[in-house]
Amino acid sequence: MRAEFVNPFLVSLLNVLKTMATMELTPQKPRVKKDEIARGDVSGLIGMVGPKIAGSMSISFEEGLALEIMEKMLGERPKAINEEISDMVGEITNMVAGGAKRILSExxxxxxxxxxxxxxxxxxxISHKCKGAIIIMPFETQWGNAHIEISFE
Known part of the structure; x- marks a missing residue:
């Protein structure tokens, strides 16, 4: 997989969390993922299909990080992952994919x-349905880790 497909998602994730939750993530070293086990406690998965590309992206958050994002975005902190956290993760997933879509369309x-x-x-x-390799990129924060996975055919 080429960096030109991966980098827009990484840039978009950093931008979304900085803008929506005033949160900085520290990127770690990307690698190829060999299994389907999520590296977090809550994950959003989105499929993408176009004339030249098809793939999927997921973002997984450890519970502590998901709760902190919720508090920073909405001013409330649930005690555990709940329906509101799931809705928030779905929306973040949508925003990250949308940001990457804008960059890739250029x-x-x-x-x-x-x-x-x-x-x-x-x-x-997390099951990515396309045939391409799965690139996983970890991010660290003081509240826990996030992992973005990207797979394109």
Whole structure:
């Protein structure tokens, strides 16, 4: 997978969390993911299909980070992952994919996005349906980690 497909998602995630939650994430080293186990406690997954590309992206948040984002965005902090946290993760997933879509369209790569699916629970799985490699990029914060996964055919 080429960096020109991955970087717009990374830039968009950093921008969304900085803008919406005044939060800075520290990028770590990307790698190829070999399994389907999520690296967080709540994940948003979105599919993307266009004339030249097809793929999917997911964002997983550890519980502490998801709760902190909720507090920074909405001023309320639930005790655990709940329906509001799931809705927030779905919206963040949608915003990140939308931001990447804008960047990629400038290079001639257009795609339509599906509605995000949100899954939660320790050890849940994320299944990217396309045939491409899955690149996972960890991000660290003082409240926990986030991981973005990107897979394109």
């Amino acid at each position: 290079s001639g790569y257009d795609f339509d996005m599906a509605t995000p699916i949100v899954v939660s629970g320790r050890g849940h799985t």
